[in-house]
Amino acid sequence: MDNxxxxxxxxxxxxxxxxxxxxxxxxxxxxxxxxxxLQCSYCSNPIDFKNSGEELTTDQWLDVFAQGxxxxxxxxxxxxxxxxxxxxxxxxxxEARQMGYYSNLITSGMGLDAGRMEVFHKAGLDHIQVSxxxxxxxxxxxxxxxxxxxxxxxxxxxxxxxxxxxxxxxxVIHRDNIDQIDQIIELTIELEADYVELATAQYYGWAxxxxxxxxxxxxQIARAEATTNRYRxxxxxxxxxLIFVVPDYYEERPKDCxxxxxxxxxxxxxxxxxxxCHSARQLPIEFPNVRDMSLEEIWYGSNGxxxxxxxxxxxxxxRSCDEKEKDLGGCRCQAFMxxxxxxxADPVCSKSPHHHLIEEARLKAETQDDVQPLILRNxxxxxxxxxxxx
Amino acid sequence: xxxxxxxxxxxxxxxxxxxxxxDAHVLLYPEGMVKLNGSAAEVLQLCDxxxxxxxxxxxxxxKFPEAEGIDxxxxxFLEDAHGQQWIxxxx
Numbered sequence: 505m506d507n508x509x510x511x512x513x514x515x516x517x518x519x520x521x522x523x524x525x526x527x528x529x530x531x532x533x534x535x536x537x538x539x540x541x542l543q544c545s546y547c548s549n550p551i552d553f554k555n556s557g558e559e560l561t562t563d564q565w566l567d568v569f570a571q572g573x574x575x576x577x578x579x580x581x582x583x584x585x586x587x588x589x590x591x592x593x594x595x596x597x598x599e600a601r602q603m604g605y606y607s608n609l610i611t612s613g614m615g616l617d618a619g620r621m622e623v624f625h626k627a628g629l630d631h632i633q634v635s636x637x638x639x640x641x642x643x644x645x646x647x648x649x650x651x652x653x654x655x656x657x658x659x660x661x662x663x664x665x666x667x668x669x670x671x672x673x674x675x676v677i678h679r680d681n682i683d684q685i686d687q688i689i690e691l692t693i694e695l696e697a698d699y700v701e702l703a704t705a706q707y708y709g710w711a712x713x714x715x716x717x718x719x720x721x722x723x724q725i726a727r728a729e730a731t732t733n734r735y736r737x738x739x740x741x742x743x744x745x746l747i748f749v750v751p752d753y754y755e756e757r758p759k760d761c762x763x764x765x766x767x768x769x770x771x772x773x774x775x776x777x778x779x780x781c782h783s784a785r786q787l788p789i790e791f792p793n794v795r796d797m798s799l800e801e802i803w804y805g806s807n808g809x810x811x812x813x814x815x816x817x818x819x820x821x822x823r824s825c826d827e828k829e830k831d832l833g834g835c836r837c838q839a840f841m842x843x844x845x846x847x848x849a850d851p852v853c854s855k856s857p858h859h860h861l862i863e864e865a866r867l868k869a870e871t872q873d874d875v876q877p878l879i880l881r882n883x884x885x886x887x888x889x890x891x892x893x894x
Numbered sequence: 895x896x897x898x899x900x901x902x903x904x905x906x907x908x909x910x911x912x913x914x915x916x917d918a919h920v921l922l923y924p925e926g927m928v929k930l931n932g933s934a935a936e937v938l939q940l941c942d943x944x945x946x947x948x949x950x951x952x953x954x955x956x957k958f959p960e961a962e963g964i965d966x967x968x969x970x971f972l973e974d975a976h977g978q979q980w981i982x983x984x985x
Contacts, residue, residue: 528915530927576915578927606909606922630909631924670907672924698907699924 528576529770529803532605533782534565536593537585537774541614543649543880544637545714546676546705549585550785551889557775562592564794566599568772571799573603577770580605583782585774588615594627601628608633610674613660614653618667621660625667632664633672638680639687647680649880661695673697673744677704677728678718679869685728689735692744702732703749708783708837713892716868716875722754753862753869757827758834758850765812765836770803778802780809783837787846812836817847821855896947896972902981903943910938921980928980937971941981947972 538553550556560568569580580600587593588611600607609624610633621632634657637647641654648654664671673692675681681688685702692700704725707715720728732748739746752759762769762781771779776794779785791808792801803809811817815828822833833839834850842851843858851858868875879889896902904910909922919935921928930938936957940950951965958964975981 531925576913578913578915578920578922579925581925604911606927608925630922631907633924668906670924 527767529572529799530577530768531579531581531770532569532572532577533581533583533769533771534568534587534596535583535585535771535773535782536565536587536590536596539589540584540586540612540881541589541650542586542612542653543882544647544676544710545878545880546678546711546718547881548706548709548711548782549881550709551713551893552886553585554883554886556773559590559774560772560776560794562595564776565592565596568794568799569596569600569603569605572770573605575799575803578604578606579608581608581610583610586612586614588620594620594623597624597629598627601630606630611635612648612653613657614650616656616660616663618663621663621667621669625669629669631670631672633674634661634664635674635676636661636688636691637676639684639691643681643684649882658695661697665696670698671696672699672701674701674703677702677720679720679724680717682720682724682728685731686735689732689744689746692746693739697744699747700744701747701749702728703747704751706751707753708786708841710879710881710889712841713889714876714878715865717878719751719753719865719869721869722866725750725754752835752838752850752852753865755852756854758831758838758852760830760832761835761837761850764832766803766809767813770799778806778808780812781837787837787840789846812846819845819847819849821853821857822849825855896969896976896983898948898951899946900972900983901943901946902941902950902972902976903984904938904941905979905982908980910935928978933967934971934975937968938975938980943984 537559538549538556582593587609597607607629608631609629613634636644636657638644644654645651661671661673673695675688704720705711705718711718729748732746736746766780769781771782772794773779773785777785777791778794779791789808789811792806818828818833822828834852836846839848839850840846842861849856851861853859876892879885907923910919911922913920916929919930921930936954940953951968954968955964972981
């Protein structure tokens with residue numbers, strides 16, 4: 505799973521049309537496995553991904569999908585890790601299509617080939633999102649920790665278009681690739697992408713411990729945004745739709761994360777835990793498991809999902825803030841990671857007493873003083889990563 | 895420019911379907927959904943890649959005989975829908 509602003513995705517594409525749909529899990533994200541052939545340092549998966557429980561079976565997933573559809577889920581994302589590692593993916597796709605889902609495969613492209621893609625198409629897969637790390641082989645493969653990744657991704661992106669799927673290309677943007685955004689955009693034009701997400705990394709999971717290395721400077725972001733705008737003007741509606749997601753570290757007000765806690769987004773982890781967003785697992789809250797409870801009970805009745813609904817949980821400065829209905833106090837995970845209390849204001853907010861933590865991170869991005877080296881996401885590095893997290 | 899002979903079809907990257915939980919027709923596309931109001935849904939259901947705009951208007955006029963100014967409304971909607979890339983003109 506590539507930590508690239510999925511929360512803003514849900515919001516930028518649904519917000520204006522979602523008026524009536526609040527409190528239905530419109531978006532069901534199925535993280536089929538935490539296993540992945542790549543080792544991206546910005547991965548949003550939990551650091552200790554090896555020690556989660558057993559993966560759900562095919563039948564358990566199908567039951568979850570059927571229940572989700574009853575609750576109003578319309579978009580289904582197959583994610584991970586790398587969802588292609590699930591051998592039953594074709595069955596999941598076919599059944600989901602028959603239930604009426606619009607299904608999205610969110611993949612690195614590793615483990616895909618033309619034949620399998622065709623099988624998925626026949627089974628009813630609607631869309632494929634391929635992630636890239638960079639616009640050239642050397643950097644892409646270094647960031648992904650794989651010698652073969654870039655060539656495979658190019659080949660798969662071309663095949664996605666050849667088979668008539670709509671294609672989203674996702675680039676997680678960070679300080680090592682942000683200055684090449686023009687080349688990245690050129691590549692997406694050449695590959696005939698329909699949508700391009702240029703999403704600056706968000707700092708959850710592995711990305712949190714690698715933040716110093718990932719966070720671009722303010723100047724880098726301003727340049728990249730200007731370049732993106734220039735391409736938008738030149739393309740003038742033809743070519744890919746470019747979506748640039750700025751990191752909230754450079755905002756003075758937080759994002760209304762996930763369009764609200766337990767409002768439209770439901771993630772199921774490989775081992776069946778139900779979460780209001782794909783980072784929430786780290787919070788000191790007991791989240792329900794689909795093995796123990798129906799999705800309806802989970803969505804409407806569980807403590808995990810009701811925890812941060814509404815405004816009653818808020819502390820100052822959020823509680824009395826006249827903007828609380830707009831940003832909902834920001835991201836609960838970010839509040840927890842940075843302040844130790846998930847009910848605090850998101851430190852991105854300049855009204856937060858912890859806002860200096862964000863300012864310090866910005867300064868570090870500027871000066872690159874005392875920056876820790878990247879830790880690639882793989883099983884060997886878990887202990888080192890946990891030690892850095894402290 | 896859309897005219898009476900134009901033949902609209904739903905963009906193949908969108909899927910039009912009835913969504914019981916929304917009590918509405920919706921257009922589904924990569925990671926997104928547009929909830930349609932009743933009249934938008936009526937028009938889009940007729941955009942089958944075969945009927946031209948004149949036929950679509952005639953069908954709607956037949957279905958809603960009391961509605962006035964249907965042709966102008968349909969044209970305006972189709973322009974908008976085309977701008978949103980919900981429909982294309984394959985011909």
